[in-house]
Amino acid sequence: MALTGVQIFKLLPKTNCKKCGFPTCLAFAMKLAQGGADISACPDVSEEAKATLGEASAPPIRSFALGAGEKAVKMGGETVLFRHEKKFVNPCAIALNIKDNDDALEQKASEVASSEIDRVGQKLRVDAISVEYASGDSAKYEAAVKLIADKAPDTAIILNCKDSAAVEAAVKAVAARKPLIYAATEENAEAMAAVAKDNKVPLVASAAGLEALSALTEKIKGLGVEDIVLDSGAGTAGEIIQHNTQIRRSALKKSFKPLGYPVINYVLRDDPILEASIASVAIAKYSSIVVVSNISKWKNLVLFTLRQNLYTDPQVPMQVEQKIYELGEPGADAPLMITTNFSLTYFIVSGEIENSKVPSRLAVMDCEGLSVLTAWAAGKFTAAKIAQFISECGIADQVSQKELIIPGQVAILSGALEDKLEGWKITVGPREANAIPTFLKGR
Numbered sequence: 001m002a003l004t005g006v007q008i009f010k011l012l013p014k015t016n017c018k019k020c021g022f023p024t025c026l027a028f029a030m031k032l033a034q035g036g037a038d039i040s041a042c043p044d045v046s047e048e049a050k051a052t053l054g055e056a057s058a059p060p061i062r063s064f065a066l067g068a069g070e071k072a073v074k075m076g077g078e079t080v081l082f083r084h085e086k087k088f089v090n091p092c093a094i095a096l097n098i099k100d101n102d103d104a105l106e107q108k109a110s111e112v113a114s115s116e117i118d119r120v121g122q123k124l125r126v127d128a129i130s131v132e133y134a135s136g137d138s139a140k141y142e143a144a145v146k147l148i149a150d151k152a153p154d155t156a157i158i159l160n161c162k163d164s165a166a167v168e169a170a171v172k173a174v175a176a177r178k179p180l181i182y183a184a185t186e187e188n189a190e191a192m193a194a195v196a197k198d199n200k201v202p203l204v205a206s207a208a209g210l211e212a213l214s215a216l217t218e219k220i221k222g223l224g225v226e227d228i229v230l231d232s233g234a235g236t237a238g239e240i241i242q243h244n245t246q247i248r249r250s251a252l253k254k255s256f257k258p259l260g261y262p263v264i265n266y267v268l269r270d271d272p273i274l275e276a277s278i279a280s281v282a283i284a285k286y287s288s289i290v291v292v293s294n295i296s297k298w299k300n301l302v303l304f305t306l307r308q309n310l311y312t313d314p315q316v317p318m319q320v321e322q323k324i325y326e327l328g329e330p331g332a333d334a335p336l337m338i339t340t341n342f343s344l345t346y347f348i349v350s351g352e353i354e355n356s357k358v359p360s361r362l363a364v365m366d367c368e369g370l371s372v373l374t375a376w377a378a379g380k381f382t383a384a385k386i387a388q389f390i391s392e393c394g395i396a397d398q399v400s401q402k403e404l405i406i407p408g409q410v411a412i413l414s415g416a417l418e419d420k421l422e423g424w425k426i427t428v429g430p431r432e433a434n435a436i437p438t439f440l441k442g443r
Ligand code: SF4
Pocket: 012, 013, 014, 015, 016, 017, 018, 019, 020, 021, 022, 023, 024, 025, 028, 041, 042, 043, 044, 045
């Protein structure tokens, strides 16, 4: 039986140390009782208390890893329905489905392995490969799984195979990679649960609709499998929104344990634009793994960007460190530009400076992660503050001519800046970053 907030409070250390992110132990206990927090957030709670808390201490959505090693993807563990309430914590994995009899299997696996890109300082990649048992030949399937594991050594593996004998051989071949088995159904649940339990790997429960799915997860759990992923059979974008929302609501608002697991959505379509659209819906609506039938640079970029934007903390702007960045190998007479420390601003401006091939310095000023115009409007990127930063950062000793190029959007600051920064010439740069190469080359 679930414990009340007060009962849970009695089991906590009662030091109000705030390490859990809540102001008091009582506030944390109340949130735990509502299923909106995870007991592991308190580093000082005793093992004995954890055991006593039992079901009340279990996170509302079970959390575990897809794959093994450094690049394993953590799934589940979400505690809110909407990202403005707190934040979404574990970005959904993107997986490519490859048939075991696909002639381009090796090439596709290599494409996944090299899919990583750097966007605003974060590494983004296709995280997993779903190997589909299309040949009907278990030896061929096992060989394909091994080959894919070899070609994409850091990538998680999903065994898309409902034949328990074929899946068992494949699991054993790549056991160290902790493959996810897709899937247990009403028909094969006992056999699949046995394979998952014996090899300590997670298992997808696949059923048509949420009622049948709840019954299936209870059955699988009863057979000894703890790490379960949900497949409700949702195929269309509408079904994905409906099912995934109901699953998240049931887990968080009703503490309904049979649906308290991460969700997988296969969105395979022949039309790449339609597939990308449905994958976007799944990413936006609570999917933990989205499986697509093909990847390409444009599609990856769309899905990575959407995922990254949803899984950043809306209350904490992404920022880079305040300092003078050297781009190229700037000499003493190289141009000096200034901008704010909003990550996206920094990466766009520095990217355009690099495109210009003109070695330059970029002074990045801490404006609490706000973009140029927002920081200016908020009084954080003013003439007085810029002058103070430039005077204190020591850049005057590194340059042969004291000239500072400010963003065109704050051209209005140039006069006041020249007054405050004695001996400096203030030049107004372009309004938009994409005009920077022409501007720098034309100087
Ligand atoms: Fe209390 Fe633990 Fe939170 Fe500290 S971390 S305030 S001890 S619940």
